[in-house]
Amino acid sequence: MTQLIATEPISRWIETLGIEAEGPLDFERVGAGQSNLTFLVTDAADHRWIMRRPPLGKLLASAHDVEREHRIMSGLQGTGVPVPTIHGFTKDPAVTDAPLMLMDFVxxxxxxxxxxxxxxxxxxRRDIGLSLASTLGEVHAVDLEKAGLVDLASHSPYAERQLRRWHRQWEQSRTRDLPIVDDLAARLTANVPKDQGLALVHGDFHLMNxxxxxxxxxxxxxxDxxxxxxxxxLADLGGLLAYWPQADDEIVTGFQGPTLPGFPTRAELVDEYARATGRDVSAIGFWYVLGLWKIAIIAEGVLRRSIDDPRNTAVTGKISPELIDALMQRADLEARAAGL
Known part of the structure; x- marks a missing residue:
């Protein structure tokens, strides 16, 4: 692990946090995530914590912001949203070359x-799927003023911001030409639905997170x-659907877990979210397509980072261009089905 992080100064920092960590500490890269890096920290008494830091190498501006992630999770302490207890954050260059956050192991x-x-x-499995939808409702019910998050981001129309941001990310990280990216961006831009109001948006909410x-x-x-x-x-709900393949999909993409028997369908997730929140979900088709398009662009960024610095590749292996192509093709199919 020494090739990824400087364990000795990080260990000394952890031992100052008042959490009774007993050295020596062990650090193990864990998780299937391919964005910020996650480590299981274990001490001599078998106490466990989780540490997060950005990927290695050159990063896009605004991406992989662990300091921002720390602010959000700290603001959510004591709300209805289930999050780990946060124990510490540092960007001290004597400790680390990048921001670090330490939290409870759940x-x-x-x-x-x-x-x-x-x-x-x-x-x-069905209960877990429905719990995902109702938990997402808890995220969207957070009082932004009380959580200290009202100034976290712009209050301008969200769909337009997302389209601009992720199209820019595509241009900065793409490994090849893929005209469907621009085509879908134009169709989505022409069909932006009425805004449902301002809420905390997780941005990457799915079964694996x-x-x-x-x-x-x-x-x-x-x-995450x-x-x-x-x-x-509704952007979060659309993203959840984009990460929720069904066995009967014409193009099945991503993690296949939700295709196993027992899990609710995408339609049932939407119904459960509507029941839990009382929100109008009639525009979910737009947000579902935007979610697929965005995930494909995120995957392209992961592929680019793996090419630029192989140390960023997750334990599950490198993302393939074929997966990204399939996501875009599925987005196109769903866009046509939604009349976009």
């Missing part, structure tokens, strides 16, 4: 492999807040 399961999903009974209690069938912690912003809450 016991439970991250359902980020087929094997993990298969270990959960079918009936419980939460910790679950497989016995109780519920979400126990929401992780680095893309969070303020905007239309």
């Amino acid at each position: 016991d439970g399961r991250v359902l980020d492999t087929i094997e993990a999903v298969e270990s959960v009974p079918e009936g419980t 939460v910790i679950t209690d497989p016995r109780a069938g519920r979400v126990t912690a929401v992780l 807040w680095e893309l969070s912003t303020l905007g239309d809450p």
Whole structure:
């Protein structure tokens, strides 16, 4: 692990946080995430914590902002949103070459492999899926003033901001020409729905970014807040759908966990969210397509970082251009189905 982080100064910093860490500390890269890097920190008494830092190498402006992620998760302490307890943050150059955040280790399961999903009974899978939708409602119910997040981001129309931002990210990170990216951007821009109001938006909410209690069938912690912003809450619901393939999809993309028996359909997720929040979800088709388009662009950025610095490649391996192409093709299909 020494090739990724300087463990000795980080260990000394952790030992100053008042969490009774007993050295020596062990650091293990964990998770399937390919954006900010996540480490399991274990001490001599087998206490466990989670540490986050940005990827290695050159990064795009505004991307992988661990300091911002720390601010958001700190603001969510004590709200209805399940998040780990935050213990510390530093960007002291004597400790680290990049910002670091340390938080509690939350016991439970991250359902980020087929094997993990298969270990959960079918009936419980349904409960977990519905819990995702209702937990997302809790995120969108956060009082921005009380959480100190009202100035987190612009209050200008969200869809337009997203389209501009992610199109710019594509231009900065693309590894090849892909005309469908521009085509979908134009169609989405021409069909922006009425704004649903301002809420905290997680920005990357899906099955692999939460910790679950497989016995109780519920979400126990929401992780990976680095893309969070303020905007239309339906954007998060559309993103969840984009990460939720069904076995009967014409083009099945991404993690196949939600295609296993027991999980609710995308339509059932939308219904549960509407029930939990009372929001109008009639424009969800637009946000679903935007979610697919955005995920493909994020994946292209991950591919670019893996090419530029192979140390950033997740333990699950490098993203393929074929996956990105399939995501864009699926976005096109769903756009046509939604009349975009």
